[in-house]
Amino acid sequence: MKIALIQTNPIIGAFERNLRQVLHWIGKARQARCDLVVFPELTLCGYPPQDLLERPAFLDGHDRALVDLVKQLAGISCIVGVPERRQGPGKPLYNSAYVLERDKIAVRARKQLLPTYDVFDETRYFEPGTTSTVFPCKGVHCGLTICEDIWWNSEIYPTDPLKDLVIGPIVPDCLINISASPYHYGKLEERQQVFTRLCRDNNLPLLYVNQVGGQDGLIFDGHSMVMTPRGTLRAVAAGFGEDMLVVDSEDWDRDGGQLPADSVADVEQALVLGVRDYLHKTGFRRAVLGLSGGIDSAVTAVIACRALGPENVLCVAMPSPYTSQASIDDARQLAANLGCDFEIIAISALMETYRASLAPLFTGLAEDATEQNIQARIRGNLLMALSNKFKRLLLTTGNKSEMAVGYCTLYGDMSGGLAVIADVPKIMVYELAHLLNRERELIPERIITRPPTAELKPDQCDQDDLPPYEVLDGVLKAYLEEHKSIEAIVANGYDAQMVRDIVRRIKLNEYKRKQAPLGIKVTTKAFGPGRRYPLVQGFVE
Known part of the structure; x- marks a missing residue:
């Protein structure tokens, strides 16, 4: 038979x-x-x-x-x-x-x-x-x-x-x-x-x-x-x-x-398939995303171009006074390598407008995360405007490590219709970048080698606020995917105070993830319908 x-x-x-x-x-x-x-x-x-x-x-x-x-x-x-x-x-x-x-x-x-x-x-x-x-x-x-x-x-x-x-x-x-x-x-x-x-x-x-x-x-x-x-x-x-x-x-x-x-090559194929099917099955043919010059948006851009064709992807750089020339140059080079459309919309003037409007209320108060979040939300609004006007689905570019600990801005860089790498840990993002460059350099080498930064304030670096990603991803995998207790994670050699702080951040930022766009699942436990935790709770582990 x-x-x-x-x-x-x-x-x-x-x-x-x-x-x-x-x-x-x-x-x-x-x-x-x-x-x-x-x-x-x-x-x-x-x-x-x-x-x-x-x-x-x-x-x-x-x-x-x-x-x-x-x-x-x-x-x-x-x-x-x-x-x-x-x-x-x-x-x-x-x-x-x-x-x-x-x-x-x-x-x-x-x-x-x-x-x-x-x-x-x-x-x-x-x-x-x-x-x-x-x-x-x-x-x-x-x-x-x-x-x-x-x-x-x-x-x-x-x-x-x-x-x-x-x-x-x-x-x-x-x-x-x-x-x-x-x-x-x-x-x-x-x-x-x-x-x-x-x-x-x-x-x-x-x-x-x-x-x-x-x-x-x-x-x-x-x-x-x-x-x-x-x-x-x-x-x-x-x-x-x-x-x-x-x-x-x-x-x-x-x-x-x-x-x-x-292999990570399977993750690449899964992400490409996920982007293509989500857009095409919902009636979209084109996408837009913010291209910062960092590795997360770079990997997202390559995935989008492979899924939809570079002619259907618009990448937008939105420099602020804190954005380095290297970031702008790398973003432009990446778009050229991909063959997709690329635009620059500076946000400095918009930032000044916000400052002037809020100055009477903010008088005497030092700058903090509020001003950084305003930058992210300006960018989110600009990208959503392009999405609405040109019927392009906005792809968000945050990774799982950042989403876990809330290193992202609600209504800012979290704005969009599909979170492409929201279930990809930061270290795997780097692995994907190397894989995507296996035949020729699509992602400029400097994007991969320079220390990750949000560039929302002078001389900012991710590791100012977070443990090294190798360490953070290890703790996140143990806690989120393997369901290990704090004590068990510490027993594996991690610093106890650091582990408690990471777990605290995970719980504290559940409200952000509840409002996040849909993410593509590629790990055993993704944020979303497969992980159901209450926002209001008094449990202390």
């Missing part, structure tokens, strides 16, 4: 468009003489549809698309993920996989493990399935599962769907898993470890199909694959793009290579 594993890039709720996409790939599978074609989780509606699942019209639109699909499947079997309606007590839907054969729904498999951690909230909408499903196709018995069902963890879930599957009355010849598994740095290795153990423990091959594309702040990386019963890789589809992987049941136990290792 020849099977096509097809990773699609849906737009949530665009049923006609998603159906055309599915039919296009089915046509390619027919040309390849496949008997079965397998699509990702919630194929026609896209994942995650969130509260759209509560709209009857949304479910009606999905079901109409499903009926149209069933009518056009002559000569080939198909597996699609669907929200299946149910009656009775409990949630109104199952997260299901349908096997479509000969103009009908032949088999229904229901997702049993419904994740509620990090960005997932599936028990809000779905009732868990209670039985495992094996179905025959061309003489091959296939065990059908959905995403989390093969990620069983005894600390989270009481029952293992695979255990029931492999000891049932019909033992499967292979496992099929349809997924919408979000990407983060390290996910490729994590998947390979889980899948290798799964295949070896059950002595079965795994056919894994994953959604691809950007959806709000989530990135789905594809990398659909076939694993042998020994837990080795048979074949893998492309990462971060639509693809079709064809495998024959007669040779799915033959080794075929190695899965690509996790």
